[in-house]
Amino acid sequence: MGTDTGDAIVVAEGIRKRFGETQALAGLDLTVPAGTVYGLLGPNGAGKSTAVRVFATLTRPDEGRATVAGFDVVRESREVRRRIGLAGQHAALDEQLTGRENLRIFGRLFHLGGARARRRADELLERFDLAFAADRLVRTYSGGMRRRLDLISSLIVSPTVLFLDEPTTGLDPRSRNEIWDTVRGLVADGTTVLLTTQYLDEADQLAQHIAVIDTGTVIASGTPDQLKATIGGRIDVVVDDVAGLDEAARALAVLAGTGAEPDVDPVNRRVSAPVGADTLALPDVVRHLDHAGVKAVDVGIRRPTLDEVFLTLTGKPAETSESTEPGRETAR
Amino acid sequence: MSAPAVSSGLRTGLSDGLAVMSRNLLKLKHQPGQIVATFAFPLVSVILFGYVFGSAIPIPGGGNYREYLMPGLFVMGTVFGVMGSLTVIAKDNGLGVMDRFRSMPMARSAVPFGQTAADLLVAAGSLVIMAACGLLFGWRAHNGVGATLGAFGLLLLLQYAVSWVGVFLGALAKNEETAARIGPLIFPVTMISNIFVPTDGMPAVLQAIADWNPVSAATVALRQLFGNPGLPTGDLAWPLAHPVLATAGWSLLLLAIFVPLSVRRFRTAGL
Ligand SMILES: Nc1ncnc2c1ncn2[C@@H]1O[C@H](COP(=O)(O)OP(=O)(O)O)[C@@H](O)[C@H]1O
Ligand SMILES: [Mg+2]
Numbered sequence: 001m002g003t004d005t006g007d008a009i010v011v012a013e014g015i016r017k018r019f020g021e022t023q024a025l026a027g028l029d030l031t032v033p034a035g036t037v038y039g040l041l042g043p044n045g046a047g048k049s050t051a052v053r054v055f056a057t058l059t060r061p062d063e064g065r066a067t068v069a070g071f072d073v074v075r076e077s078r079e080v081r082r083r084i085g086l087a088g089q090h091a092a093l094d095e096q097l098t099g100r101e102n103l104r105i106f107g108r109l110f111h112l113g114g115a116r117a118r119r120r121a122d123e124l125l126e127r128f129d130l131a132f133a134a135d136r137l138v139r140t141y142s143g144g145m146r147r148r149l150d151l152i153s154s155l156i157v158s159p160t161v162l163f164l165d166e167p168t169t170g171l172d173p174r175s176r177n178e179i180w181d182t183v184r185g186l187v188a189d190g191t192t193v194l195l196t197t198q199y200l201d202e203a204d205q206l207a208q209h210i211a212v213i214d215t216g217t218v219i220a221s222g223t224p225d226q227l228k229a230t231i232g233g234r235i236d237v238v239v240d241d242v243a244g245l246d247e248a249a250r251a252l253a254v255l256a257g258t259g260a261e262p263d264v265d266p267v268n269r270r271v272s273a274p275v276g277a278d279t280l281a282l283p284d285v286v287r288h289l290d291h292a293g294v295k296a297v298d299v300g301i302r303r304p305t306l307d308e309v310f311l312t313l314t315g316k317p318a319e320t321s322e323s324t325e326p327g328r329e330t331a332r
Numbered sequence: 333m334s335a336p337a338v339s340s341g342l343r344t345g346l347s348d349g350l351a352v353m354s355r356n357l358l359k360l361k362h363q364p365g366q367i368v369a370t371f372a373f374p375l376v377s378v379i380l381f382g383y384v385f386g387s388a389i390p391i392p393g394g395g396n397y398r399e400y401l402m403p404g405l406f407v408m409g410t411v412f413g414v415m416g417s418l419t420v421i422a423k424d425n426g427l428g429v430m431d432r433f434r435s436m437p438m439a440r441s442a443v444p445f446g447q448t449a450a451d452l453l454v455a456a457g458s459l460v461i462m463a464a465c466g467l468l469f470g471w472r473a474h475n476g477v478g479a480t481l482g483a484f485g486l487l488l489l490l491q492y493a494v495s496w497v498g499v500f501l502g503a504l505a506k507n508e509e510t511a512a513r514i515g516p517l518i519f520p521v522t523m524i525s526n527i528f529v530p531t532d533g534m535p536a537v538l539q540a541i542a543d544w545n546p547v548s549a550a551t552v553a554l555r556q557l558f559g560n561p562g563l564p565t566g567d568l569a570w571p572l573a574h575p576v577l578a579t580a581g582w583s584l585l586l587l588a589i590f591v592p593l594s595v596r597r598f599r600t601a602g603l
Binding site: 053056057058078081082084086088089090091092093094095096097098101105106108109110111137153154 | 344347348351352354355358359362363424427428429431432433434435436437438442
């Protein structure tokens with residue numbers, strides 16, 4: 001098995017899984033390089049959780065093959081389980097136990113032995129800033145703290161691959177940032193992380209590679225930059241007077257350089273144009289507009305939303321628009 | 333870091349089971365309410381059934397109603413034990429704890445075995461409390477140490493069997509809400525029996541059900557072993573004529589069905 005030479009550490013080949021009428025996975029192919037964060041991006045119902053459950057040996061694929069750290073998830077599931085951590089969509093904790101007790105029990109179930117399980121629990125609580133709440137019942141934890149404890153529960157034996165299924169869905173921005181920092185710290189330690197998310201923003205922040213998944217197959221993949229370049233973003237400019245709209249449109253057309261005609265919205269005195277989002281920085285845009293004599297009162301570069309990604313990639317809007325806005329909080 | 337070494341199957345399974353068991357017992361520590369409830373249940377039932385109903389219900393062959401009642405209360409407490417494992421397992425399922433367990437290198441059967449072992453210990457504790465309450469209100473075991481221990485052993489066997497039923501139902505229930513809806517079904521099981529009243533006053537169909545209800549056999553078995561009043565007489569259904577054998581048989585039958593079912597369920601759920 002290869003774990004540290006930049007080889008593929010999670011590989012899926014043509015995985016299919018059907019639940020009754022629903023084809024949850026319809027031939028999923030995936031190759032995750034070791035030592036990276038890999039983002040599986042897709043809307044609700046795309047098959048993200050099912051894919052993670054296949055890798056974590058919880059669900060058996062109908063067809064296809066998957067390996068984790070070189071071991072087959074069906075035939076060598078025991079070996080796989082010794083090398084992975086899983087933090088699912090919900091905080092899988094015992095609410096009637098303290099944070100420390102939760103970790104100790106998990107430690108014992110990872111066969112660390114009582115003393116080592118205790119030491120490891122203390123170590124993790126200290127390192128991930130939960131020591132202050134270690135002896136409180138999990139029932140009293142905030143949503144963010146639960147997620148963090150859940151995440152570190154999956155780190156008891158320093159997994160080779162960590163699967164995080166929508167680790168920040170439903171969290172407030174501050175808690176989300178804490179989780180992001182934790183994930184970054186893990187990769188610095190050499191853990192490979194496969195995370196699923198509905199937020200392009202999150203994948204962008206954390207992942208070196210992204211696979212966009214819809215109705216059970218990968219419809220695009222690459223680095224965030226590659227992906228955004230194919231999808232592009234938009235520049236929005238609001239001018240102080242309707243008279244300045246034409247001038248702003250001309251300036252934007254030059255800036256964007258995509259040959260596309262900018263959209264002009266006289267009611268809101270707004271001009272917007274699609275751009276390859278990674279090619280421009282806000283100061284450059286402002287300088288350029290200023291140079292062209294455009295009197296802008298508001299300028300913004302908008303990252304593409306997941307809806308736009310979908311529109312571009314599939315020609316149809318994402319089905320569940322309710323929960324697909326980037327950065328939007330969803331109730332659990 | 334290298335993954336922990338795999339120890340031999342049985343030892344791993346045993347230590348995993350112990351970990352799951354201690355997890356359940358630890359929870360009790362944080363739930364004084366639960367412990368109070370464990371104490372309160374026998375006390376309240378002895379007072380409620382013993383004194384409120386007891387004054388109005390005649391006992392076949394005469395005798396003290398509270399002496400008649402205690403064996404049934406022991407059995408009722410035991411059968412209600414199904415709620416414990418049902419709720420815990422269903423809750424873990426709903427929260428995704430089961431998924432985490434199943435993604436770990438632990439023995440998957442450790443969950444049902446550990447759970448039922450914890451249930452058994454808790455049940456033994458509540459039996460002691462129940463017996464103390466009974467003694468306080470005038471109940472006595474009249475047939476000596478051997479028969480008395482035999483009676484408690486039989487109860488624990490029944491409790492262990494019932495606990496496996498709870499584990500299986502909990503695994504089916506998938507979350508706490510469903511479990512809460514399944515739970516009350518236990519009431520008719522205890523009520524359509526001879527715990528509170530003799531069955532010969534019931535309509536024929538109901539009486540047949542009550543006579544073949546394992547709860548009835550267990551109650552008669554305890555009355556016999558404790559030497560408490562109210563043993564049924566006359567032309568008896570087989571389980572009531574051989575109550576100890578029937579109770580043990582029912583328990584073993586439940587175990588033979590629900591142990592393999594549960595273990596299989598924990599190995600393969602979601603696959
Ligand atoms: N156990 C299951 N039984 C029935 N349908 C399921 C089950 N798990 C997932 N599905 C269905 O499969 C599809 C993919 O689900 P999922 O993998 O959970 O998507 P995602 O995590 O991307 O939101 C959905 O349509 C979902 O309803
Ligand atoms: Mg999901």
